[in-house]
Amino acid sequence: MSRFREELWQVVAGVYDQILVHPFLTGLTDGSLPREAFRHYVVQEAHFLPDYARAQAAVAARAPDAASVRRFSAQAARTVEVEHGLVAELLAAFGLDEADARKTPAGPTTVGYSSYLVRSCALGAFPEALGALVPCYWIYARVGERLLERSSPDPLYAWWIETYGGADYQETSAEVLDLLDGLAISPDERERLLERAVMTARYEWLFWDAAWRREGWPCG
Numbered sequence: 001m002s003r004f005r006e007e008l009w010q011v012v013a014g015v016y017d018q019i020l021v022h023p024f025l026t027g028l029t030d031g032s033l034p035r036e037a038f039r040h041y042v043v044q045e046a047h048f049l050p051d052y053a054r055a056q057a058a059v060a061a062r063a064p065d066a067a068s069v070r071r072f073s074a075q076a077a078r079t080v081e082v083e084h085g086l087v088a089e090l091l092a093a094f095g096l097d098e099a100d101a102r103k104t105p106a107g108p109t110t111v112g113y114s115s116y117l118v119r120s121c122a123l124g125a126f127p128e129a130l131g132a133l134v135p136c137y138w139i140y141a142r143v144g145e146r147l148l149e150r151s152s153p154d155p156l157y158a159w160w161i162e163t164y165g166g167a168d169y170q171e172t173s174a175e176v177l178d179l180l181d182g183l184a185i186s187p188d189e190r191e192r193l194l195e196r197a198v199m200t201a202r203y204e205w206l207f208w209d210a211a212w213r214r215e216g217w218p219c220g
């Protein structure tokens, strides 16, 4: 029998294919992505990742066994480190720090995506919460792996690609996939999990697209 991760990939594969051909992603590898689009992305990441850590902590709180509580708590802590490490360094490449990033409000897509994740993880049952989180890890891991084949002539973009294509991040993603494969769930829970996974994949596409469009609030 195939592992659950394969079943999950079947429902997100279509969106993943759309992500790979998005001009933000093709622009990273050929170096044509305008720096302002990347800067927009990094500033939104500075808003997004603290909420992502909250979502992970909420999953840890509703995890069914001690090993999963430990894993998600550790990953929540790790996300905060990524926020203070990778994102801070990317911001610095634009002469910005976290306080500067906070002066730009989180955009509609960032607010929508992070609110959806926190809600799914804080209010949903464990399988549903996992369904919302898994594609965040896995899509980035697969995007990183794929983009690494070509890397980028732009050193900043090449560094970003190496971070997500590199062994450390691949391992983080693999941990969560192992957990997914070990899950004992009912058909109803499975369906809800897969629904969440598709929604997350859509938001992943949208997050890159928002940076590409330099999305902001059209009012106020």
Ligand SMILES: Cc1ncc(C[n+]2csc(CCO)c2C)c(N)n1
Pocket (backbone or CB within 6 Å): 045, 048, 075, 076, 078, 079, 082, 136, 137, 140, 172, 204, 207
């Ligand atoms: C919009 C968006 N989606 C996913 C990631 C990938 N990511 C970076 S850290 C982390 C958690 C690991 O503990 C995850 C999933 C991202 N950076 N930005």
